[in-house]
Amino acid sequence: MIVVGITGGIGSGKTTIAGFFKELGIPIYIADDEAKRLMNTSKELQREIINLFGEEAYREGLLNRPYIASKVFNSKKMLSSLNAIVHPAVRKHFQDWVAAQNAPYVMQEAAILFENGGYNLCDFTILVTAPLKERIARTIKRDDTTENEVIKRMKAQWSDDRKAAMADVVVENIKLEEAKNAVSRIHTHIMVRLDKGWA
Structure with a gap:
């Protein structure tokens, strides 16, 4: 079974992006x-x-x-x-x-996929990014917390640049329609590779 890992810093919207894959019939494991x-x-x-x-x-x-x-x-x-x-x-x-599972591939969503070495168990990895201000605003709204607390949590994770260097593909999650189109392209790419025996 091909395992696709999806990750992103706090507030990047990785769960939203994973949800687009779920709409395509891909089972999602939210670590x-x-x-x-x-x-x-x-x-x-x-x-x-x-x-x-x-x-x-x-x-x-x-x-x-x-x-x-x-x-x-x-x-x-x-x-x-x-x-x-x-x-x-x-x-x-x-x-x-x-x-x-019984699907073409499965997806694991994990906040610290690279930090904890989980990416080593994946055949393909996706990093979800968003502008810092947007990520902070999303997290404050979602968790009913403060900017200082969010920044403290961000500092416990690797930077996007560090993770991007290790990811197979990066999805910028600013406009939902564009992000959904990116997911469709990635899904097609994975399915083509599967048809070719994951070449």
């Missing part, structure tokens, strides 16, 4: 959503996260996201430790999910 779900349902992950952050990491059996965020976005070491717990579990879950 961040699955990670959150696994952190709330896996007893093993819960134990490891409590060992790392203490009992405050969970409230009434659910991940205390504001508390965790306050810890990891101020400490690269804590963020790295959390990723070391969560990413292997998500990777295993993703592989099981791929095995159950």
